[in-house]
Amino acid sequence: MKQLITFALLLMAIGIQAEKTNISIKTKSTQLVLQVKDDGRLYQTYLGQRLTEDTSLELLNMPRVSGSSSTMTQGSEVYPVMGSEDFYEPAFEIRHADGHPTSILKYVSHTQKDHETSITLRDELYPVTVVLHYVVYPEEDIIKQWSEISHQEKGKVYISRYASSMLYFEAEKYFLTEFSSEWIREMQMKSQELVFGKKIVDSRLGTRSTLFAQPFFEVGLGRPVAEEEGTVLMGTIGWTGNFRFTFEVDHQRQLRVISGINPDASTYLLKKGEVFRTPDFYFTLSQNGAGEGSRRFQRWAINHQLNKGKEDRMTLLNNWENTYFDFDEQKLTALFGEAKDLGVDLFLLDDGWFGNKYPRKDDHAGLGDWQPTRSKLPNGIPYLVRKANETGVAFGIWIEPEMVNPQSELAKKHPDWMIKLPNRETYYFRNQLVLDLANPQVQDFVYGVVDGLMKENPQLKFMKWDCNSPITNIFSPYEKENQGNLYVDYVRGLYRVLQRIHTTYPDLYMMMCSGGGGRSDFEGLKYFTEFWCSDNTDPVSRLYIQWGYSQFMPSKAMCSHVTNWNRQASVKFRLDVDFTCKLGFDIDLANMSEQDKLYCREAIREYNRLKPIIYSPNLYRLVSPYETEHCVLQRVSDDSSHALLFAYDIHPRVTDVQLPVCLRGLDANARYRVREICLMPQQQSWLDCHDKVYTGDYLMKVGLKVTSANPLVSHIVEIVKE
Numbered sequence: 001m002k003q004l005i006t007f008a009l010l011l012m013a014i015g016i017q018a019e020k021t022n023i024s025i026k027t028k029s030t031q032l033v034l035q036v037k038d039d040g041r042l043y044q045t046y047l048g049q050r051l052t053e054d055t056s057l058e059l060l061n062m063p064r065v066s067g068s069s070s071t072m073t074q075g076s077e078v079y080p081v082m083g084s085e086d087f088y089e090p091a092f093e094i095r096h097a098d099g100h101p102t103s104i105l106k107y108v109s110h111t112q113k114d115h116e117t118s119i120t121l122r123d124e125l126y127p128v129t130v131v132l133h134y135v136v137y138p139e140e141d142i143i144k145q146w147s148e149i150s151h152q153e154k155g156k157v158y159i160s161r162y163a164s165s166m167l168y169f170e171a172e173k174y175f176l177t178e179f180s181s182e183w184i185r186e187m188q189m190k191s192q193e194l195v196f197g198k199k200i201v202d203s204r205l206g207t208r209s210t211l212f213a214q215p216f217f218e219v220g221l222g223r224p225v226a227e228e229e230g231t232v233l234m235g236t237i238g239w240t241g242n243f244r245f246t247f248e249v250d251h252q253r254q255l256r257v258i259s260g261i262n263p264d265a266s267t268y269l270l271k272k273g274e275v276f277r278t279p280d281f282y283f284t285l286s287q288n289g290a291g292e293g294s295r296r297f298q299r300w301a302i303n304h305q306l307n308k309g310k311e312d313r314m315t316l317l318n319n320w321e322n323t324y325f326d327f328d329e330q331k332l333t334a335l336f337g338e339a340k341d342l343g344v345d346l347f348l349l350d351d352g353w354f355g356n357k358y359p360r361k362d363d364h365a366g367l368g369d370w371q372p373t374r375s376k377l378p379n380g381i382p383y384l385v386r387k388a389n390e391t392g393v394a395f396g397i398w399i400e401p402e403m404v405n406p407q408s409e410l411a412k413k414h415p416d417w418m419i420k421l422p423n424r425e426t427y428y429f430r431n432q433l434v435l436d437l438a439n440p441q442v443q444d445f446v447y448g449v450v451d452g453l454m455k456e457n458p459q460l461k462f463m464k465w466d467c468n469s470p471i472t473n474i475f476s477p478y479e480k481e482n483q484g485n486l487y488v489d490y491v492r493g494l495y496r497v498l499q500r501i502h503t504t505y506p507d508l509y510m511m512m513c514s515g516g517g518g519r520s521d522f523e524g525l526k527y528f529t530e531f532w533c534s535d536n537t538d539p540v541s542r543l544y545i546q547w548g549y550s551q552f553m554p555s556k557a558m559c560s561h562v563t564n565w566n567r568q569a570s571v572k573f574r575l576d577v578d579f580t581c582k583l584g585f586d587i588d589l590a591n592m593s594e595q596d597k598l599y600c601r602e603a604i605r606e607y608n609r610l611k612p613i614i615y616s617p618n619l620y621r622l623v624s625p626y627e628t629e630h631c632v633l634q635r636v637s638d639d640s641s642h643a644l645l646f647a648y649d650i651h652p653r654v655t656d657v658q659l660p661v662c663l664r665g666l667d668a669n670a671r672y673r674v675r676e677i678c679l680m681p682q683q684q685s686w687l688d689c690h691d692k693v694y695t696g697d698y699l700m701k702v703g704l705k706v707t708s709a710n711p712l713v714s715h716i717v718e719i720v721k722e
């Protein structure tokens with residue numbers, strides 16, 4: 001009898017064990033395992049390299065139980081709520097209609113179909129539901145996550161934290177690389193060890209949201225982030241607004257990474273039945289350094305995220321740094337000829353073409369009044385588009401439709417459309433204010449700016465959408481008593497407008513620009529085909545800025561223009577830096593030497609020929625400008641038959657030893673011809689390797705000498721399988 005009871009108890013135990021729900025989310029090389037524990041709540045039990053089989057998932061219990069007391073939770077709850085017994089930074093915080101301040105979210109069900117997993121959690125006491133979503137991109141090794149929050153309560157429910165994702169890691173040490181920014185110093189990589197406590201990387205600028213911090217991070221697990229070795233978590237959030245990443249190392253030395261909208265000043269009044277969808281958080285876990293992570297992100301962006309990711313890009317001539325606001329019809333039409341002569345695809349007319357009562361002769365007036373200034377452009381935009389097309393170049397135009405100068409007809413007509421405190425002195429950033437995109441009437445107006453231009457000029461091929469001001473004087477006449485909703489509703493309003501444009505004008509190419517690189521996120525790039533990395537076009541600074549963006553961004557999305565910044569650098573050096581990205585020019589060609597013009601024309605021809613390699617996601621960052629006085633990059637075709645090497649000497653000392661640079665990603669057994677291209681007219685290559693044949697093995701083990709002790713020298717080297 002006793003034996004029978006023991007057997008029955010054993011069966012029950014096995015039964016309970018078998019009932020444990022494990023949810024496994026896998027890419028080609030990464031696996032995330034979640035488990036419903038006996039308390040009915042959902043915990044992360046594993047995040048790491050993909051396991052070869054799933055049979056022992058219930059044995060996983062990472063991370064360790066936090067705290068010594070048995071009353072503590074497992075310490076790895078997937079969506080922990082403020083006010084429960086996990087005392088670290090929570091993912092979620094709610095105030096119910098009755099004023100109660102927490103929810104305990106229990107597992108209800110989950111579905112897994114194709115590459116998508118959805119897990120429903122619910123509070124047993126209150127009608128509050130959170131659905132966690134995961135989409136995997138197995139080939140690119142990227143996981144996308146977001147959450148959906150809703151309730152059925154009568155009365156006012158506020159959510160004041162609403163993460164997209166919370167992940168846990170266990171390693172000996174953690175090293176964060178963040179990407180700090182400011183105007184003309186975008187995407188500067190800075191690393192630090194994460195020790196006990198919290199580190200926050202966030203934005204609270206509203207619009208122009210990445211002015212000070214970019215929405216990307218890398219965490220080296222166990223060791224600092226390296227280029228081709230070590231485990232690195234790389235993450236980013238798709239939100240063109242306030243974001244926040246929180247990195248918290250707890251008492252158990254476990255790292256918690258929370259990603260989402262920055263909830264500061266954004267306690268959101270959530271209506272009954274409304275679904276609050278958080279932005280998408282994307283991450284990859286590379287076992288081979290940041291280099292592999294970058295290649296994954298670039299491939300994923302091209303295949304799945306970037307607007308027209310797989311399509312071509314247009315080279316262009318922009319007039320901003322050439323003319324600033326000082327232009328007229330005659331000057332512009334002359335520039336069309338220069339663009340054609342140079343060999344670019346498109347002419348881009350920048351700021352300063354609009355406003356009549358308050359003409360846009362500088363940045364003090366006109367924003368909001370999107371009619372061409374008659375004194376400058378008596379025949380309007382259609383004439384310019386026609387003339388450009390007749391000359392043989394496409395036409396593109398600059399707009400900043402979210403903004404308004406108080407000196408404008410729009411501001412006088414619709415004072416209630418501006419984000420502006422009613423009872424305080426107004427602070428103006430670049431003499432302008434932000435229009436209230438939470439307001440559907442304003443959304444219609446902003447859409448109308450694009451729609452009006454497109455209806456009048458169906459031949460328009462390109463728009464540069466600028467956004468020069470953060471949200472200042474935060475107050476929305478439209479939101480009334482729900483001011484906490486404004487930062488979030490603004491971005492949603494913006495997406496509504498962008499989606500409408502995208503649906504109506506799917507062929508339009510658009511550059512996301514924000515006073516340089518003040519906007520650079522992957523949700524924005526669903527609608528934009530490219531973005532402006534920085535107003536800093538000094539080629540030396542650009543090497544660092546582009547090195548930073550290349551951690552996540554594909555080259556075809558990164559606009560890089562030849563200008564007159566840093567005249568110490570030759571036009572060749574300047575262009576060679578831009579050659580690695582989406583090439584453009586913003587320079588007075590009339591005053592450029594014939595030699596330089598010849599070089600530019602030749603380089604554009606080569607650029608067009610080599611676009612498939614330049615735009616390939618297979619980037620190898622071989623020599624870092626952060627660590628040396630050089631910068632060397634390599635791009636390789638998918639089949640390893642064709643590669644490009646870009647080498648730049650910045651400010652080396654004559655005594656520096658020049659070592660060969662080992663290439664990567666080639667076929668060891670193949671033979672490759674190495675040839676320097678893009679030489680100045682009549683210039684001979686002085687690289688030893690020029691026009692020689694090497695095996696891939698040699699190139700990857702011995703390498704090529706492509707650096708020198710001379711300042712501001714550059715080489716572009718083509719490597720073709722024989």
Ligand code: DGJ
Nearest residue numbers: 320350351466515516535
């Ligand atoms: C800021 C942009 O970054 C520049 O390229 C230029 O378009 C100006 N705005 C125009 O005001």
